[in-house]
Amino acid sequence: GQQVMQIPQYQHVQEGEDFTTYCNSSTTLSNIQWYKQRPGGHPVFLIQLVKSGEVKKQKRLTFQFGEAKKNSSLHITATQTTDVGTYFCAVNFNKFYFGSGTKLNVKP
Amino acid sequence: GAVVSQHPSRVICKSGTSVKIECRSLDFQATTMFWYRQFPKQSLMLMATSNEGSKATYEQGVEKDKFLINHASLTLSTLTVTSAHPEDSSFYICSAKGQGLNQPQHFGDGTRLSIL
Numbered sequence: 180g181q182q183v184m185q186i187p188q189y190q191h192v193q194e195g196e197d198f199t200t201y202c203n204s205s206t207t208l209s210n211i212q213w214y215k216q217r218p219g220g221h222p223v224f225l226i227q228l229v230k231s232g233e234v235k236k237q238k239r240l241t242f243q244f245g246e247a248k249k250n251s252s253l254h255i256t257a258t259q260t261t262d263v264g265t266y267f268c269a270v271n272f273n274k275f276y277f278g279s280g281t282k283l284n285v286k287p
Numbered sequence: 288g289a290v291v292s293q294h295p296s297r298v299i300c301k302s303g304t305s306v307k308i309e310c311r312s313l314d315f316q317a318t319t320m321f322w323y324r325q326f327p328k329q330s331l332m333l334m335a336t337s338n339e340g341s342k343a344t345y346e347q348g349v350e351k352d353k354f355l356i357n358h359a360s361l362t363l364s365t366l367t368v369t370s371a372h373p374e375d376s377s378f379y380i381c382s383a384k385g386q387g388l389n390q391p392q393h394f395g396d397g398t399r400l401s402i403l
Contacts, residue, residue: 210389224391274336275333
């Protein structure tokens, strides 16, 4: 069965607007990872969150791990066309399971 | 950063052919490698987990005899799609992970398999 739910499935934004994708699990997670896959490419590791309530930033990207370690979010501030791609969360239950992904399209 | 090499990047072959895909970790020892299948506009579906020197663990619904996985060394895992048919056409991606609980996966570039 699906280990983690990810929403939304698609997001179309105007360049400069913000974007957020969410992952939710019914069980407590030991950690959560985020990946970005450009069209035609392979997933690229972005970050891993381990601690309850953890917040990490990478330039315009902000990653959060919920207090209960059951949900996580990725927020992009002021999107750019280079942000286009599909963002996946992945959870580790001795093996990795990927969320369904959120495809981000940014209009210039 | 860690590099994973996957070959070939694209295969087009006739139905009934067996196809072997290689996944190599170039600059680290991959104690675990994963094989995924990705359909267009969908997420990655884990097919199997392979640990060096032991049999692969397959996910439910994945045929062991159809998708043969060998993890002969700490840097190489292979996936062989045996007697491939058009429904096996897909994008196959491998990933490698180093030793340690919280290590990230590093992905190969993927193999686009087209069976005519």
